[in-house]
Amino acid sequence: MRLGIIGLPNCGKTTIFNALTGSDHLTEPFSSGQLEVHTAIVNVPDRRVDSLTTIFRPRKTVYATVTYTDIGGLDKGIGEGGLSGPMRNELQQVDGFLHVVRAFEDASVPHPQETVDPIRDLGIIDGEFLLLDLITVENRLARLEQERQRGKIDNKPLHAAETVLLERARDQLEAEQPVRDLDLTPAENKLLRGYGLLTLKPTLVIFNTGENGADLATDLSYEHQHTQVVSLHGKLEAEIAQLDNADDVALFLQEYDIDEPGRARVIDLSYQLLNIQSFFTVGEDEVRAWSVYKGSTAVDAAGTIHTDLARGFIRAEMVPYAEFISAGSMVEVKKQGKMHLEGKTYVVQDGDILSIRFNV
Ligand SMILES: Nc1nc2c(ncn2[C@@H]2O[C@H](COP(=O)(O)OP(=O)(O)OP(=O)(O)O)[C@@H](O)[C@H]2O)c(=O)[nH]1
Ligand SMILES: [Mg+2]
Incomplete structure (x- = not known):
């Protein structure tokens, strides 16, 4: 932008x-x-x-x-x-x-x-x-x-x-x-x-x-x-x-x-001003903020990362940033059952931490 x-x-x-x-x-x-x-x-x-x-x-x-x-x-x-x-x-x-x-x-x-x-x-x-x-x-x-x-x-x-x-x-x-x-x-x-x-x-x-x-x-x-x-x-x-x-x-x-x-x-x-928001991907390799228009769906977000992820989209594992911080780690997020499984039409929120499951 x-x-x-x-x-x-x-x-x-x-x-x-x-x-x-x-x-x-x-x-x-x-x-x-x-x-x-x-x-x-x-x-x-x-x-x-x-x-x-x-x-x-x-x-x-x-x-x-x-x-x-x-x-x-x-x-x-x-x-x-x-x-x-x-x-x-x-x-x-x-x-x-x-x-x-x-x-x-x-x-x-x-x-x-x-x-x-x-x-x-x-x-x-x-x-x-x-x-x-x-x-x-x-x-x-x-x-x-x-x-x-x-x-x-x-x-x-x-x-x-x-x-x-x-x-x-x-x-x-x-x-x-x-x-x-x-x-x-x-x-x-x-x-x-x-x-x-x-x-x-x-x-x-x-x-x-x-x-x-x-x-x-x-x-x-x-x-x-x-x-x-x-x-x-x-x-x-x-x-x-x-x-x-x-x-x-x-x-x-x-x-x-x-x-x-x-x-x-x-x-x-x-x-x-540009009506965009950030979602995050995290891991040992890379922590990254991605920009999508407000109102974008999980499949739009996947496509921002790579077209293959949108094409072969299965689901998104999502945890809001604040929930992740209060849990402290991904292991803890999962243990507490706070990992949300979202489909293609889920509307991405600012600060979502996403992991896209896909199959191509
Ligand atoms: N005193 C003062 N001078 C400023 C300030 N901001 C810019 N200037 C001065 O104003 C002059 C023009 O600043 P520029 O940033 O070149 O302005 P510009 O809009 O890019 O100008 P053009 O590209 O030539 O149209 C320079 O001499 C700057 O130092 C400020 O906050 N205070
Ligand atoms: Mg100038």
């Missing part, structure tokens, strides 16, 4: 990318304005995986991951009726956005709009995305209408359903509301996702509050579905990510009067 980091020039995208991924890309007070993309994969911190590792002492531990892509150069064409094709492509291909909004004052860093005004800036990109989606939806509707007039429809019910759905999306966008606020069935969501609609994508808004800025996230009303809002001290977090010893981090936090680094929280929020 991949999240695109977007925002106006100089708002701190690369700084926050560095903070989240521990990278050390150059950040400058001058925006090149060109499309420039960096990608990195990060582990999702998970204390449960840490505990399972302590218990099983496996040769290998694998955390769930999130991929971040820093997408620079979004300003080009904004408000001028068009982003470049490659830029649109980048935006369409991510699963969600981290929308960075500048909330820090710093005279040495020019602002493309001259003044620092987070709410205005948030609206600039939101407005652009609404417009782009409206164009996409109207083009598709026009094409469907053409097909109808020419009598060139393969699947009438699908054609009709798609038209109705796109009209709903169009009404929503015309009312200046993001498509992700519509109540969509999974099938409708999937269909709209196929068009790469930007306002459909889950979004985490990050106010970059600088060194001593106030927390804007708490008193902003930005009520949308599949949306979260947080504040982060961008530059400080990027510096913390470069420290490799815990004492240095502790000193740094103390100096700036910060409770705890925001990195883990933001990565966790990113993960939650």
Whole structure:
């Protein structure tokens, strides 16, 4: 799952990318304005995986991951009726956005709009995305209408359903509301996702509050579905990510009067935002967190590990993480009769420890 980091020039995208991924890309007070993309994969911190590792002492531990892509150069064409094709492509291909909004004052860093005004800036990109989606939806509707007039429809019910759905999306966008606020069935969501609609994508808004800025996230009303809002001290977090010893981090936090680094929280929020959850597999070889969409079944989970496991699925042995911890070992889990046997349609819960029995 991949999240695109977007925002106006100089708002701190690369700084926050560095903070989240521990990278050390150059950040400058001058925006090149060109499309420039960096990608990195990060582990999702998970204390449960840490505990399972302590218990099983496996040769290998694998955390769930999130991929971040820093997408620079979004300003080009904004408000001028068009982003470049490659830029649109980048935006369409991510699963969600981290929308960075500048909330820090710093005279040495020019602002493309001259003044620092987070709410205005948030609206600039939101407005652009609404417009782009409206164009996409109207083009598709026009094409469907053409097909109808020419009598060139393969699947009438699908054609009709798609038209109705796109009209709903169009009404929503015309009312200046993001498509992700519509109540969509999974099938409708999937269909709209196929068009790469930007306002459909889950979004985490990050106010970059600088060194001593106030927390804007708490008193902003930005009520949308599949949306979260947080504040982060961008530059400080990027510096913390470069420290490799815990004492240095502790000193740094103390100096700036910060409770705890925001990195883990933001990565966790990113993960939650994408509507995914973790299940675990354990053993002496490997302790591993796997990601599946919420609502996935045991056979979906098996297929995430290997297609053979889904194909030859017999049953899943399952113990919830908390029950495993209170029993202390698999032997004890079994002795207490706490191992659940689940079939293909069992709906996997966050934190399930699974062992798939299969036969191919
Ligand atoms: N004072 C202060 N400066 C910051 C903070 N975050 C970023 N900056 C500065 O703002 C400038 C731009 O930061 P970048 O991270 O490069 O911003 P960007 O959004 O990636 O910029 P472009 O990719 O050029 O659009 C750099 O000089 C950063 O050091 C912050 O929290 N406080
Ligand atoms: Mg940048």
